[in-house]
Amino acid sequence: FFSQIIPFLVMIASRAPRAFLRAASALPSSSSLSPASTARPQHRNMATEKQLFQQIQSTKNIMKITSSMKMVSAAKLKGDENRLYAARPYNKWATTLTGEPSPVPEGADIADAEFLDIPDNSLIVPLTSDKGLCGGVNSFISRGVRGMCAKLDSTGRKSSVVVVGDKGRSQMRRTVGEKIVSAATEVQTPYNFDLAAAITSEVFAAGRDYAAVVIVYNEFVNSATYKQVYKVITPMSSTGPDESMVEYEFEPDVKNEVIEDLSEYLLCSHLFHSLMEAAASEQSARMAAMENATKNAGEMVDSLTLQYNRARQARITTELIEIISGASAIEG
Amino acid sequence: FFFFFFLSRRTPLHFYTPPKMPTPTTFWRLAGMTYMNYVTRATHSLRSALKEPAKTKAFANSAISYNRSTFDNAVQGAKKEVTKLGQAGK
Numbered sequence: 001f002f003s004q005i006i007p008f009l010v011m012i013a014s015r016a017p018r019a020f021l022r023a024a025s026a027l028p029s030s031s032s033l034s035p036a037s038t039a040r041p042q043h044r045n046m047a048t049e050k051q052l053f054q055q056i057q058s059t060k061n062i063m064k065i066t067s068s069m070k071m072v073s074a075a076k077l078k079g080d081e082n083r084l085y086a087a088r089p090y091n092k093w094a095t096t097l098t099g100e101p102s103p104v105p106e107g108a109d110i111a112d113a114e115f116l117d118i119p120d121n122s123l124i125v126p127l128t129s130d131k132g133l134c135g136g137v138n139s140f141i142s143r144g145v146r147g148m149c150a151k152l153d154s155t156g157r158k159s160s161v162v163v164v165g166d167k168g169r170s171q172m173r174r175t176v177g178e179k180i181v182s183a184a185t186e187v188q189t190p191y192n193f194d195l196a197a198a199i200t201s202e203v204f205a206a207g208r209d210y211a212a213v214v215i216v217y218n219e220f221v222n223s224a225t226y227k228q229v230y231k232v233i234t235p236m237s238s239t240g241p242d243e244s245m246v247e248y249e250f251e252p253d254v255k256n257e258v259i260e261d262l263s264e265y266l267l268c269s270h271l272f273h274s275l276m277e278a279a280a281s282e283q284s285a286r287m288a289a290m291e292n293a294t295k296n297a298g299e300m301v302d303s304l305t306l307q308y309n310r311a312r313q314a315r316i317t318t319e320l321i322e323i324i325s326g327a328s329a330i331e332g
Numbered sequence: 333f334f335f336f337f338f339l340s341r342r343t344p345l346h347f348y349t350p351p352k353m354p355t356p357t358t359f360w361r362l363a364g365m366t367y368m369n370y371v372t373r374a375t376h377s378l379r380s381a382l383k384e385p386a387k388t389k390a391f392a393n394s395a396i397s398y399n400r401s402t403f404d405n406a407v408q409g410a411k412k413e414v415t416k417l418g419q420a421g422k
Contacts, residue, residue: 169408173406173408177403177406178405178406180403180406181402181403182400182401182402182403183400183401183403183408184398184399184400184414185398185399185401185411186397186398186399187397187398188395188396188397188398192393192394192395193393194372194375194393194394194395194396194417195395195396195398197368197369197371197372197417197420198396198398198414198417198420198421199420200368201366201368201369201417201420201421202400202420202421204366204421205420205421205422254357257357257358257361260367261367264366264367264368265367265368265371268368
């Protein structure tokens with residue numbers, strides 16, 4: 001009888017292993033019939049496998065998104081770089097008048113600078129972005145402005161802030177909110193000179209009696225590097241001991257009006273150049289961030305795939321063991 | 333009458349220049365514009381004189397769009413959309 005029934009049982013086991021295993025588990029075995037031994041580890045493994053598979057799929061989707069965002073940023077960076085290199089020569093005259101931007105020492109943080117060249121009653125204009133996922137461009141600027149305001153306050157120098165960019169506004173609202181006069185957000189891209197002229201009007205609307213306008217922005221070095229710098233732009237004077245451009249003759253002979261026009265144009269020119277630098281820095285940071293995100297997602301997919309394969313193999317091994325145990329029990 | 337009128341003139345009409353003002357001020361500053369407003373309007377006039385397709389390309393570089401909000405004691409006010417230079421700072 002057993003020699004006839006064993007092939008039949010083997011046939012059933014091969015065609016319906018789960019049903020067979022359920023039936024086999026109902027037979028008394030040498031192991032104790034405690035609830036733990038009758039637990040169903042195969043169902044837990046299958047649920048874990050499914051969860052792992054879903055995690056792998058969602059991570060792969062995220063990897064596709066970050067990869068495409070990286071390519072979009074790379075294309076936009078090219079355009080922003082071209083605009084920046086075209087704009088840089090037009091700012092040379094302004095740099096000659098006001099001096100080079102004050103960089104932060106190599107390896108140091110802008111928040112640790114001393115800001116000794118910033119006078120009392122200054123208006124700080126930080127340039128940040130509206131969109132996120134761009135690395136640390138906005139947080140470096142926000143931290144720098146917070147440190148700047150703290151250092152100015154500690155030395156008795158007053159300051160106010162006009163923020164450009166939504167990310168900077170949301171961060172600086174918490175840290176230096178009482179100093180913010182106005183904010184320009186959802187700024188259209190790409191930036192142009194008319195936009196710089198409009199932001200210059202916003203700066204002037206904040207007040208004309210500031211001793212200096214300090215523009216804080218990220219300077220584009222290359223596609224992998226940017227650094228935080230600030231420019232101090234003081235208004236030019238047409239009379240008195242600090243009279244500007246004394247070696248020039250002015251036509252028409254109204255130096256005060258021409259100096260005022262030049263001051264406005266100087267600020268606008270500096271703002272335009274800083275906006276170009278900030279835009280290129282933002283795109284390069286976003287490209288690097290998306291590249292790192294894609295690489296991390298790929299590593300996560302690899303580790304999850306290993307876990308999934310291990311779980312799958314464990315499940316198969318468990319099923320084989322149970323089949324063989326059942327067959328051995330029947331033979332025995 | 334016209335013969336004697338033209339003979340009596342010491343300065344030919346096409347060389348007539350108005351007398352210099354003692355302290356001339358620019359008309360646009362008297363009208364309340366800033367230098368940047370004046371320069372931008374002059375740029376707009378120049379761009380309007382261009383022919384297509386340079387005109388469309390030039391005007392694409394003159395778009396302004398952002399939202400402006402003022403702060404009062406760390407409290408943000410309502411946002412105002414700015415699409416023209418004349419609306420900026422107001």
